[in-house]
Amino acid sequence: MTGTDASSTGGPRRRSDTTRNAILAAARERFAADGYERATIRAIAKDANIDPSMVMRYYGNKEGLFAAAVTVELKLPDLASLPRDEVGRALVAHFLDVWEQNDELTALLRVGATSQAGAERMQGVFRDQLLPVTRHVCPDPEQVPTRAALAATQVLGLALTRYVLQLQPVRALGRGEIVAWLGPTIQRYLTAPSP
Amino acid sequence: MTGTDASSTGGPRRRSDTTRNAILAAARERFAADGYERATIRAIAKDANIDPSMVMRYYGNKEGLFAAAVTVELKLPDLASLPRDEVGRALVAHFLDVWEQNDELTALLRVGATSQAGAERMQGVFRDQLLPVTRHVCPDPEQVPTRAALAATQVLGLALTRYVLQLQPVRALGRGEIVAWLGPTIQRYLTAPSP
DNA sequence: AGCGTATGCCAACACGTGTTGGCCAACAAG
DNA sequence: CTTGTTGGCCAACACGTGTTGGCATACGCT
Missing domain, CATH: 1.10.357 (Tetracycline Repressor; domain 2)
Structure with missing residues (x-):
């Protein structure tokens, strides 16, 4: 356990959150610009200035990365x-x-x-x-x-x-x-x- | 020269025309179903019942195959x-x-x-x-x-x-x-x- | 029949991909 | 300070890709 019961709302604030967000931002850009196949993990990692293996550790595999990066919220008006x-x-x-x-x-x-x-x-x-x-x-x-x-x-x-x-x-x-x-x-x- | 001056209209009728057409047909199906990246030359060749290297010989490279296979003619009415x-x-x-x-x-x-x-x-x-x-x-x-x-x-x-x-x-x-x-x-x- | 060419397949190459495990440094807790 | 944990990188693997060259064979022509 981490000691702080952070499982309530936003999850634990990890030291690596900036890296995680950098990965997601780079992934969004690459997926939007290149599509799924051409958006390689290596390219995304390079954009985020980290090693490709970090992407795997944080998001499991490429599909998981896509799922985490692309969450469409239209927020349509009533x-x-x-x-x-x-x-x-x-x-x-x-x-x-x-x-x-x-x-x-x-x-x-x-x-x-x-x-x-x-x-x-x-x-x-x-x-x-x-x-x-x-x-x-x-x-x-x-x-x-x-x-x-x-x-x-x-x-x-x-x-x-x-x-x-x-x-x-x-x-x-x-x-x-x-x-x-x-x-x-x-x-x-x-x-x-x-x- | 092939002897027959076939450069006039339809080009020479080659013995391999059935193969060529099989390749084009398979390519069209695969490109339509899978998109460019996932439509592999090996899969197209398998559908056409020939060797992948034939695709290269007849169409140069994958891009050439796509260009030859997909020629859109809308034939819009007047x-x-x-x-x-x-x-x-x-x-x-x-x-x-x-x-x-x-x-x-x-x-x-x-x-x-x-x-x-x-x-x-x-x-x-x-x-x-x-x-x-x-x-x-x-x-x-x-x-x-x-x-x-x-x-x-x-x-x-x-x-x-x-x-x-x-x-x-x-x-x-x-x-x-x-x-x-x-x-x-x-x-x-x-x-x-x-x- | 004999020859040249077209047709086809096989095996292999070079490369980029997603993915994995091990190693090192920085941090937090005791 | 010591110790356990987290964050990060490096090297490598297994695999599939486009692509190439060489070799056998069947056809068309003279």
Whole structure:
């Protein structure tokens, strides 16, 4: 035992926490920039200025490192408390903010396109974070999965073309333009009557 | 010289053409299913029932194999000859057809999400095949790249979630539903006045 | 038939990967 | 100070990869 009963909240503050965080930060960057295979443990360790074996000791194996480094928290707003006809724009704006702030979503998107495990992680984010929020805004409860999925196609398509494929015209779009163009689309997918 | 002046049209018909095609077919499947890194030359050769060294002899290296195997031809219809308010649905339907018929688009999408070279190939498809077709249907010529790019976000987002991430609700959608939902979106991106 | 070339396989190389175990120094506790 | 523990590095292993050269064989042509 360490003596200090630190198992209550934040865990024990170890002397190596700075190293651990350096590893996680480097891992996030590399996974986002290179995808799972090309983000080698050696490269991540070099970025973090430590030995590759430390990564293994702290996170078990590469999969464990990815799991520890990439934890997607969309923190979606409560759509029920918004004006009914604003949810589309609000969702697009929120996604843009989250995506620009950290690399984890891009990392997950890249890895999801590569490996089956990554795809399942992505499915989990959709199921646990996007689905519940849309539940209170769709007309027919039975259509919730379909409508949320449609919204996902548009939002993920934006992220793919803008941050991964880097299509030049998509990169050139400003935040306001994106919200103005995609907002009504999401709004329609979520709230409009079935076509 | 081979004697037969076959440099005119289709090239010489070699005895090994069946092998070459077997390699290409296997490569397309593997690239589409596994992405660039995980699609190993050994696995492709095994699928084609030949030795890995044959792949090298016929296509130089792995990059050459990918270039030979994945040549995206969207064969987009002439939008100018369609009723003005049908282009959205027509485009979505056409994309669905092409995507279901061969693996090359999925392969390119997977690889585009992994490597820089793949992303550039994808940019080329957008520039050389989607842009020209949309040119004759947008109101303002200056907005053509933007509007085509917006359409690309939606179409590629559909492909990503349906064929790569395999989100269950997207998989469950029928062809008609997809056309009915996404058609108006594409229509608006291409033809509606700027928001 | 005889010859040249294309076709195919085998074995091996060089390299980078994830991963492991042992060793040394710095720290904390007695 | 002494001792146990933690943090860190080094060297190495086992493995799979792309890639290469050499050798046998089957085909097409004269």
